[in-house]
Amino acid sequence: MKECVIFCAAGFDGLARPIGPDAYVIAADGGLRHTENLGLTPNAVLGDFDSLGYTPKGAGVFPVEKDDTDAMLAVRLGLERGCDEFLLYGSLDGPRLDHTVANFQTLQFLADHGAVGYLIGNTTIVTVVKNGKIIFPAGLSGTISVFCMGKDAEGVIERGLFYGLENGVLTSGFPLGVSNHFTGEKAEISVKNGSLLVLWDRNCGLPSRE
Secondary structure: OOEEEEEOOOOOOOOOOOOOOOOEEEEEHHHHHHHHHHOOOOOEEEEOOOOOOOOOOOOEEOOOOOOOOHHHHHHHHHHHOOOOEEEEEOOOOOOOHHHHHHHHHHHHHHHHOOOEEEEEOOOEEEEEEEOOEEEEOOOOOOEEEEEEOOOOEEEEEEEOEOOOEEEEEEOOOOOOOOOEEEOOOOEEEEOOEOEEEEEEEHHHOOOEEO
8 A cells, every 4th residue: 555644733642653665745734843843854745824824835835715624635635646545643632623523524535535544643543444344453452432434334343342243233323333442352343335433542553454
């Protein structure tokens, strides 16, 4: 997979894994501060720069009044560059809940375009699984929650967790999948038809996918 690493303006507490040598790195608005603190030179800098407070030289500048968030602008650019795995730092721990929800929808946008996305927060990682499966290795502990994203999610399987589910249906109107737990066993979450929003403790790392 070709990796795109996006730095957004919210809280940032270090990398979840090393950035690959061929990764395409984007600083979205205030995310430029994070790349500077890491000593990284991003491949692209873009946004409306209402968070950063100034316009960096050579940046792609967009109006504040626009349909796309700065994170979405960065995602679109990454897709144009042929990336299919996206790690978005600074995307969860900000003061604006509406931007957090917008980033959940950005994950769905990526899934709808055949790509994989992760929001990497200070304590939590979030992804969307669409018509597929994620797998966590044995030996993990902590909390994991699964929610329906959009229309009903059918054929949902949760194995290796404290609360199991076989061929279940999750809906957007009832939080059945909240507050599950790793048990130390290999765990998998899959959905046959639909999308799942999955959130888990950051110290459990990134899953593999099928």
